[in-house]
Amino acid sequence: MFSGLRIFLFFMLFCLCGSAQGYSLLIDASAITSEQVPDCINFIAETKDIPYRILLPKEMEPWEKRIICVLAEKSEFGVVAGLSPNVWMRGVATLGVSDFRDILAGNLMRYSHLSGTDAEEIFIGAQMPPDECFDILARSGIKTVFRVGEAFVFKHGPSSIDIISCSSRQDMANVSDEPVYYKALSFDGLARQLADNMPEKAESAPWRAESVRRQADAENAPREVLSGAGGVVLSDINLKMWEHFSEARKKLERYKNSGRAERDKLSAALEKAYAAEDISNWIGEASLENVFYAVAGIYEDIEESLPKDFASGAEMLFDELRELPISVSEDLLAYTISSEDGYVRIEGNFSSSVSTSALLEFYWWNPAAGYSTLRAPDGGELRGPVNFCISSGENNVFYRSGQNEWERMWSVSTVERSGGSFSVSMPLTFMQLSARTNLSFFIRLSTASGSRALAISLPAGSVKKKWLDPVGDAKGPGWYAMPDDAPSGMCDIMSLSLRQTGQKVNLQFYFAGPVSEREWHSGFDLYIDINGIKKQGEGRALPGLNCFMQESAYWEFCLRVSSSSAMLIKGASAGIAVPVKLDSSSRIATVSLPDFPYDLASCGLTFVSYMRDDKGNVLEVKREKDAIYPGGGRPELKSPNVFDIITPGSLSQKRALNAYLSKRGAVIPILQ
Known part of the structure; x- marks a missing residue:
């Protein structure tokens, strides 16, 4: 916001002093990397009231290009169409005019699809195409051609297309009255350069007297001015939501192409993404809550965790806290x-x-x-x-x-x-x-x-993460049954909260029933993957559970908890005791890890709960329940001895825990 005000003041001072240098500017950002796209967007947001032309990055997402093109219609900068590939410029005679026609048509169609309007300006590179190509450009609606070369401007006779030939420069200081081509390799300091050396519109430069008169006539006519809350304002919060939406779009694209996408969830996520791309959501800040909800919905649909700092964006949705x-x-x-x-x-x-x-x-x-x-x-x-x-x-x-x-x-x-x-x-x-x-x-x-x-x-x-799980689903794959006298709600996880301050971690496990009561005992494990590297670590749960981790969540640490003790186990080595405290109902277990060296909120976590015997061993789920053992299992098929896990829904739990029926190991999904 302040940078935009600074640029506006520079512009007013520039106009009052009458020190216009009269050059026009074409910025070529087509070759920047995907990592530089946020810098490009920030630059455009800061300089939208400065007249220049820009070729958008090829790495920019289509929805980003669409919004920038619509923004350009209400601002001083303009988006120029480009030709890709530029191979035809190595010699039209070699490829033939028909190749040029096909390449041009494809590029103009993409531009029209993104911007919603037909292209009138195009950048063609360094060489000059023959008259026949200019005729094709004219019939396609092109009125201005930008190219790189010696600085001059003229009208192509047969086609009446304005040709603006730009001299290539990497510095705007003391630039003379000429059109300039700037190849953007970085956006560091570029906005300041433009504020200090204000360009003019290509059609209003001193060497275009006729266009100056047309511009003067246009300025005397009524025009729509968008500013403040009524205009497209890319403030700090807009740009932050832009980054969140861009990342959500990328994850959605990966989900779509992953081979595991569910049709209904994919359809719902795409619908939210398309709705959020509408330019009306980026008008000022009043409509940004639509984007906020859409991003949260996309992550929920594709079963991905929200970004760590996403919750901070919610501040904009509350006025009087x-x-x-x-x-x-x-x-x-x-x-x-x-x-x-x-x-x-x-x-x-x-x-x-x-x-x-x-x-x-x-x-x-x-x-x-x-x-x-x-x-x-x-x-x-x-x-x-x-x-x-x-x-x-x-x-x-x-x-x-x-x-x-x-x-x-x-x-x-x-x-x-x-x-x-x-x-x-x-x-x-x-x-x-x-x-x-x-x-x-x-x-x-x-x-x-x-x-x-x-x-x-x-x-x-200090709650960093929170997971909820439905009550009543502690039935393994859906049909496990506790012994008749076992307490109701045993093994049934309801929520898991994570707090962390420095290296001190507190985990609170909330169950629907007691962790231990009379002769009945339960236990639960939290498997911790510290790096997310596929198949690095332990892929199998601890002995007796008959289940496995996802390939991307092989564990380095396991927190094993019972009513009387908690152990932090590292790989195959012996565990170390850590503090555990149960409330008076024996339903809430709080475990402390005083010196855990990793950010647990960034680790991959997998949870399982199970029954235990009086010696602390995992209790096997038999075919039929009796006075001691739970029932519903198939020990001969290595059915998992797991009663509850934390998943996005009970259906995911059933799918994970009934895999043994297909003679495959039960793979426990990672916490989302």
Whole structure:
């Protein structure tokens, strides 16, 4: 933003001083690398009000070119079509005029497809084509041809095409009144050079008196001026979202060509990408939330993790953030939101008596959490986007929004209601999906309209990553059964939270039932891949589990946890004991790794839970359950002795754990 203002001030000073040097400029960025494309986009954003022509990079994504072309229509710079390949320039006589016609047609078609308009200007390189080629250019609608050579300008007689021959330079200082060709190898300092040595439009340079008169007439006519929030403004947040969208597009392209793409998910992701490419989403900053939602949706569709810094972009979606505790009084109800000891608590009173069977819903929206929806679990419309809900009526249920519908996660036992009041208590980590989390919250009662939405800033925390898993899916491939007297919810992982400060790591595992109770015991492993290199590390889970890791997630460390101990195991070596603490219900296990030398949030993680005997060994899943052993397995086929994993959905768990039926090893998917 400041750089754009600086350039504008340079321009005003330049105009007031009357020191125009009168040169026109063609920037050739067609050969820069893909790594330099963000620099090119930043340069265009900074200099969009400076008159020059540019050839866009070949490495630029089509959607990026499309937006730049549309931006050029409302700005001073212009996008010039180019010829690729330029092989015809080595001698038209060798290839023939028909080859030139075909090459030209292909390039003009690509330009038209990207920009939405027909090309009127084209760069042809260093040589001069014969008259017949100029006739083809004229019939194709070309009015101006740029080339490299001795600086001069003239009109081609037979075709009436303006030819601008540019002298090649790598420095704009003290440039004379002439057209200049600049081969962009880097964009470092180029915007400053243009601000210090302002070019003119090619058609308004001193050596184009007739064009100057036409320009003066045009300036006296009414014209649309786009600036500020009404125009295409590539501010810092626009450019950041541009980078996120560009990366999401690349991952989507890889997913499309991976051979594992599911048609429905691919279709949904492509639909979001095409919608986000619309230029209206890049007008100012007001519509950028559309891009934000689209990027989150694309990553969710293709089952990829969101970028580490993606959540920080959510700041733009909240205007008046309020810190906890918050007290709210409305016609419908009055309530307070507070936090204490890692829990968020919502307490309130109704203005009149409400039946305890009337549906009371608590909604919150974390924009960095993936799918957002505008529909309630019952199908009704909501006034704003949401992705989590606690529904309290005959049952108290926690929901998470999915691709096409709400997904029931688990029952909530900490909801209390009477005819005149209510209270809800839940772990703060259910809402907190990043180190700093802002969210929107409101309450909806089925017998009345909902409360207004609040923008809430949760207490500063160190949660770096968070994974949720549906309750009730601790059935292995879908048909494993616990012994009859085993506690309900054992092995059923609900959530995993990761906190890390320096080399100190805290992991919190939240289960639907106890980790251990009476004679029944469970255990769980977290396999850690520190490098992501295919087939480097241990590919098989620890003995007794009968399962394997993905090729890209072979592990170097394994965290093995039970109710009484936790061990960090490195490869085949003996493990070292690490602290583990269970809450009073034996459902929440917190493990500390005081000196872990790697960024765990960047590692590949794989989770499995299982039953254990009283000696700590993995309990085999037999064909039939009995008083000791769980049932549903096929030991002769090496069925996995795993009850639950963390996946994007239960279908993925079934697919992973029933692979033994095809005489293939069960491969556990990496955490997304």
